[in-house]
Amino acid sequence: MHKFPPSKSKGPRFSIRRIILHALTLALIPEASFGLAQSTPNYDESAIRRYSLPDLLLASNEKPILSSLDWEETARPFQFELLEKFIYGRQLPPVEVSVLGKERRVDKKYGEIPAVRIQATLQMGTTENSPTTNVLLYVPKSKKKVPVFLKLNFLGNQAEVTDEDIEITENWVISKEGNNRATEASRGTKSRRFPVSSMLTRGYGLATAHCGDFFPDHKDGRATSVLGSLGKPTGEHVPDDEPGAIGAWAWGLSRILDWLLTLPEVDPNRVIVLGHSRLGKAALWAGACDQRFAMVISNDSGCGGAALSRRNYGESIEVITKRFPHWFCPRLATFADHERELPCDQHALLAMTAPRPLYVASAQNDRWADPKGEFLAAVAADPVWKLYNLQGLGTQAMPPENTSIGKMIGYHIRNGDHDLLQYDWNQFADFADRKLQKGTLSQPNKYTPLDSKNKQTLSDFHPDQRSLPMNPPEDAIILLGMDSKPKFTAMNGEPINWAEEDGVLTATRSTRHMNHIVSTEIFQDADIHAEFMTSPIAHGNSGLYIHGHYEMQIYDSFGVKKITQQDEGSLYRFTKPFINASRPTGEWQVYDIRFIAPRRHTDGRIRSPGTLKAWLNGKLVQNGVTFTEPRSPYIPYKHGVTSHLKTIEQTLRETGKGPLFLQDHGSPVKFRNIWIQRLN
DSSP states (O other): EEEEEOOOEEEEEEEOEEEEHHHHHHHEEEEEGGTOOOOOOOOOOGOOOOOOOOOOOOEEEEEEEEOOOHIIIIHHHHHHHHIIIIISOOOOOOOOOEEEEEEEEEEEEETTEEEEEEEEEEEEETTTTOEEEEEEEEOOOSSSSSEEEEEEEEOOOOHHHOOOTTOOOOOOOOOOOSSOOGGGGGTTTGGSSHHHHHHHTTTTTHHHHHHHEEEEEEEOOOOOOOOGTOOOSSOOOOOOOOHHHHHHHHHHHHHHHHTTTTTTTTTEEEEEEEEEEEHHHHHHHHHOOOTTTTTEESSSOOOOTTTTSOOOOOSSSHHHHOOOOOOOOOOOOGGGOOGGGGGOOOOHHTTTTTTTTTTEEEEHHHHHHHHHHHHHHHHOOOOOOOHOOOSSSOOOSOTTTTOOOOOOOOEEEEESSSSHHHHHHHHHHHHHHOOOOTTOOOGGGGGOOOOOHHHHHTOOOOOOSSSSOOOOTTTEEEEEEEEOOOOOOTTTTTOOOOOOEEEEEEOOTTSSSSEEEEEEESSSSSEEEEEOOSSGGHOOOOOOOTTTTTEEEOOOOOOSOOOOTTTTTTTTTBBOOSSSOOTTTSEEEEEEEEEEEEEEEETTEEEEOEEEEEEEETTTEEEEEEESSSTTTTTTSSSSHHHHHHHHHHHHHSSBBBOOEEOSSSOOOOOEEEEEEEEO
């Protein structure tokens, strides 16, 4: 059983009264319109009330947002908090995800494309009654990792494809007949929304799961949803900021992502979340909550999705919260026909994707979803991409039908009705082709400048690695040496069980790759020295987990010509090394790393990024890479968590000081001569 946890984010607290007052000062809607209920939808552009949108580039301290760093540290958390409190409810906590039984793999041809079909039952949580979801994945056979589109479906996996051996879902499904149970007759009925052959032909994988696995889509669905397993209320009395179905569906997409990132076929940097209609709302919220998604796509998501709420056109907050009271947090219903008082609008939701690529798609006849409102929200979100020196939509003119436009924000309005069709998929794949070429992804920290002090600190670091073993400096703190007991504990704080001989530790492998060891010394900024020897077993896979967050990769990469973030010398999930400096298995190697830790606010949020410089076997492999929150789903604090690690992580959050972990990843890697020098 493989387990792999996800990432988590938090936002700041703020004054609700001040935000509502600020929203009121921005609004231009006449007072006389307050009492005009919109029980009948408006489809007349001339009848749209005047409105002004809340300022995206606004934070709780009301200071101007002038850079991407300002956005990430102040405005984004602030806007995210508004979306949580007023629309979607509090972000749900991550859990460990495991595969029940085995992944069921079948080699098949779809058209002329050889592919692998994978079905897996994922358990989300660690107890016997933890909820499960059945995931269906298709990937083209390829020597390279492939990008994957991930979407939820309405009627079960069997409705998405014509394969006759896909299990029919037993969960509640939407049904016009009212029996709400899927039957054999549903098989393949929605295959137009999941074009396996055409996407495989283009080199993309497709993954899907039934939305009812996470929250059955009816007003009483909370009782049988995943929310109860997460300690959330499932009865009639629900706090105003509790999430509903959209929050649960978004959470489910992240749990599927946890699994996808472990598969050898999947490119972890190119998983695209996509959703149609109400599931488009969930896709947008998933992209906001989980920045591991490389690209976010909304198709006809309308009210509560991509369309502006302040435009009284098509579906309204009043209508949507009455018809579907289970979708959003209860507080949203209080803004029915009072949209001008809502402290945020849907352009903020779209802006959460920045600087990643975002695509918004509409349909001409889908007036209920307000295509123009979706387009205008994309226009209003554009300034956030500009903070990253990127063009967002690049225009304020709505395009003609069947014309795709945009730079980092894509948009089209297709002729026809509310649906997800081959034309839409073609535009999404074209956009992904342009924006997600391997190695060209825009990451937030790419634009984060180092201050002059950190630059100087890194530039002064030139260790002499010409002969091994190296002698430690006089002021070094020895973690592992010939004449001292190793200063490491097991993950639970007990003595380590790694083999020790003549000052050399050999990783003791565990079936779940969680037998890391943890230094008893903690530090903030430090020079780190470690000598190691890779093994041919399990690719020599190991690593130095600095603070338990950032992994300098150890891997048998000798002779590899096209290096990636998997190879030795990389800062895992951040950047590949400048050069392949790896030596053959069985030879001693050496890392010297100058590490400057991120700085955090008192509430734990990062206020300035960390950086490092690394030398491997006499070659410079990293120089000035910056990092904020960890990106790997395997960090020790979320993979094999113990009370000892919880204490360590709490200390890290409070003081900025953490330990050095030596990683168990299934290979008997050897270590010797490990020391740190704290930097003043």
